[in-house]
Amino acid sequence: MATITQPRTQTDTPAQVSSGSGLDATLRVVAYAVLVFVALLMFVPFAFSVATSLKTNQExxxxxxxxxxxxxxPTFDAYRVAFEANVARWFFNSALVAAIWILGRALFDTMAGYAFARMQFPGRNLVFLLVISTMMIPGIVTIIPKFILLQEFGLLNTxxxxxxxxxxxxxxxxxxKQFFESIPVELEEAARIxxxxxxxxxxxxxxxxxMPAVTALAIFSFQGSWNAFLEPLIFISGSSPNLFTLPVGLANFRQAYYTEWPTLMAMSVITTVPLAVFFLIFQRYFVESSASSGIKG
Amino acid sequence: MVSLARARRPRNPLAAEDNVAGWVFLLPAMIIFVLFIFGPILYIFWLSFHQWSLIEPAKPFVGLDNYRTLFSGDADFNLALRNTIWFALGVVPTQTALGLLLAVLANRKLRGKTFFRTAFYFPSISSSVVISIIFLWLYSARGLINYVLIQLGFPTPRPPWLSNPRGIIDMGLGAVGIENVSVWLAGPSVALLSIMMMNIWTTMGTMMIIFLAGVQDIPNDVYEAASLDGASRRSQFFDITVPLLRPVILFVLTLGFIGTFQVFDQIFVMTSGGPAKTTITLAYLVFQEGFGNFSMGYASAIAVVLFFIILMIYLVQRRIVGETAVR
Amino acid sequence: MVELAGTNGSGVLSRRKLVKGAAAGAIAAPALLHYGRIGGAQTPAPTGTVRLSGPTASPEEEELLRQVLDNFAQAYPSITVNYEPVPAEYLIKLQTDIAAGNAADVFYVKNEFSQDFMSRNTLLPIDEFMANDGVADADFYPGLINAFKWQGATYGLPKDWSPLGTCFDEQVFTDAGISAAPATWDELRTVLQTLLDTTGQPSLVIAPALDRFIMFLYQAGGNITNEGATEITLGDPATLEALDFFYGLYSDGLSTTPADSGAEWPGDALAKQLASIVFEGNWMFPFLNTNAPDLQVGVAELPAGPGGKGAPAFTNSYSIFAGSQQPEAAWVLVNYLTGNDGMALWTSLGLAMPARPGLMDAWLQQYPDRAPYAAAGEYTIAVQYGPGGQKFNDDANAVLQNLFAGQIDTAAAQQQLVEAATADITLATPSA
Structure with a gap:
């Protein structure tokens, strides 16, 4: 996002200090120790939730x-309870909604970002400032006007x-916008000729x-839609449980089973595992693309 | 945030076409914005000068009354402001420093580099509701954290983590015999601290990813030249990596401040602002006044003030980065 | 946005006129609205689709409610009911819906917050409907129906209720040689001390929350406001006495909080055998049946304090949205759900007791061991925090949490409670 004063390197290979140039053994050990420790910190809560999901309430x-x-x-009782809820449907809804968010933003944000980065038109700076400033309003306050609007459009519960x-x-x-400002204009100049x-x-x-920047955008959009809780809760009535997204379904589930940690954890595992598999398969893409794209300028 | 690209951009022969094309490109996004973002936000500004119970149609105009109440020492507002500042000051520097450290480490030629990057990033893609539920369990009196602490012979907080309203600085001072420090000095409560730690845990990976991009951007030869000059690794980090990453660091800080000043979800799911209101943040107060207290007008005024606080942080940051970029 | 009648007292009147007008248009005349109790045979019952909303309940409750609604559908085939449970955050959802004029025709209102809704003309007064159908105030426990009255009008009928009672693990009591549940504050302390000596851990699990503290306040002879809500009475010595006793149990190690015990709520603590005595209501028993089916739990009236017996009651009303387009059909549903048939079936789960004294005997035959709850009907008070109750509830909880965390003492707690009540609660003017 922010521009580094240094011009970008020609090659796209990550800059690394070659191991020959003095990454001494101690430092290597320390680096590993830190990395392993943090990785453990990241995994323990998930591992613990898997273990809990296999226990009885008493244990x-x-x-x-x-x-x-x-x-x-080990018992799978908790999973039986969890599977009786409509998880599959909630998962499908969340995935569908995420896909639509991603498509919409990949197209509309990209177009708008390109316009702000490359085009001169009346009102550009003012509109951009307005757009940026909306990031500073907490979403919760605008939920009422949004709700009323959706109602007017007849879109509630859809x-x-x-x-x-x-x-x-x-x-x-x-x-x-930051991404387009960072790529060379030569490409366009050729086309312009x-x-x-x-x-x-x-x-x-x-x-x-x-595409790399769009991938990063897609990841952020995915995170946003996957986590959206209050809007889907308010915009979808309880009479349409078939439209619940995962977070709403989970919250609903939690109302009934909030004292049963194994069941709650089983639910958490069920909702996280497909994501984890997806993530592991595509992790290179996930991590590399968000690292090597729009985030730098 | 300010890009040099703009300064370098050559004159634009498509200018005439762009007058129209610019708006055509903006159009779809702007329709969404006008309807669902600008419109509602304008409405919030308008509401902040009115009184609205939310469940009555009447919205009488009250001028600056809401703002007057807010700045004349409303206890909840002061509390929320204090909690939010503690939250931001605790979370933002920590997640930035840890993110940077991890990025530098994960960028080295180490076995399993990809594995580590994946591991660190994983929490940021999990659902926040799931994570909140898991941490509710970890922090409970009979949860993992307490158990490990007890087994290792450490004291555990009583009431347990998320139920403990005592300020951590107050507790520290109490341990050395100083009692009754002022509310501001008491520090974040144990409950708020617990959420702060969880927040750092979740966002650290995202910050690492952002830094990784910046770290990879630093050309290899800079380090090579430095090590030929005999610079130590430590001085390479502080004299090369950190200065070159300064814009990225400032960007991460800004993102962090915007994020922490709006922290809501975790509070909402885990503590509802309790215990003893020590986890009420500004964004949560907006919610509570609007939906819990039938004062949507007042809630809107708080949202507007929050808006200006964040805007100020953004502008300050922009100015600093702008100066860096020009230097 | 919302087609509410008005913003002040006169709004109630004009809304009534509106109802009359609508009714006159729909059927012959309001006087002919004789349906409901007998099954709507003589006059055609109103037709339409009625939306019903409430917080999502446990699977058993939801199943039972659907059964009640099926019965309703058989009795009134011309009315379709759309049940719209709210999965979480019921109050937010309700307020959003009301703000958008989109609320369900019939929804639950908790007694704690009913005044907030009634005082803002969001609910439809049902006095005329009641009169037309011969539903009398006397059909319900006065303490319950009064929670849904505001300035002389009725804004909902209680669907069920429960007071708090003393619930104890019989096995633990027997093992400790305790023969009866404590009947007074002094006995409570003695029993808890015995249990502490026997089991080595605090046996009472109770949260530092206003909705539990209030039982001690009542038993000490205190209350938040006087009757009619014209004056804050938290400044009375009874408050301090209640605070001292409540906090004393905790500071002396005789009681603990759910959070400290590692349970989610006192019922959970009992089920997980982390507690052997809790003060809870009927709602706990279906939970215990599911989570601790072998546990033998005894029920007794709450211990009496220096001010005598006192028990807070909790109830929900079925109320009609003031902006409902189907007020007549909505009333038919309310009247069925709170009527003899609907209520008898609904309360058969044992989650709560019938709000109609006339149904109590039959209910007690099904749940004989819950008699102590029913006995509290004579002196119980449906908890109300006045308009502004939600904010006062939050503030008071914060005060109690600070007290339990050792941040303030009981005297300061009383002072802060008075301050919060003074700032938050809109007192009624005596003339009203």
């Missing part, structure tokens, strides 16, 4: 080192309410070249 609250990460009598208000966002526009219009230029040259 869950009587913790000891011997049963901390593996129950003495997928529209879960997606339409979120098809563009300030952070994404900001991200894309051919007499291409802005629209053709965008579709044929800009968009394909913006």
């Amino acid at each position: 869950a609250i009587r913790l000891s080192f011997s049963n901390m990460f593996w129950p003495s009598n 997928y529209g309410a879960l997606t339409l208000p979120f098809l563009a966002d300030a952070f994404g526009i900001f991200l894309m 051919d007499g291409a219009s802005r629209y053709r230029m965008f579709a044929q040259i800009i968009l394909p070249n913006a």
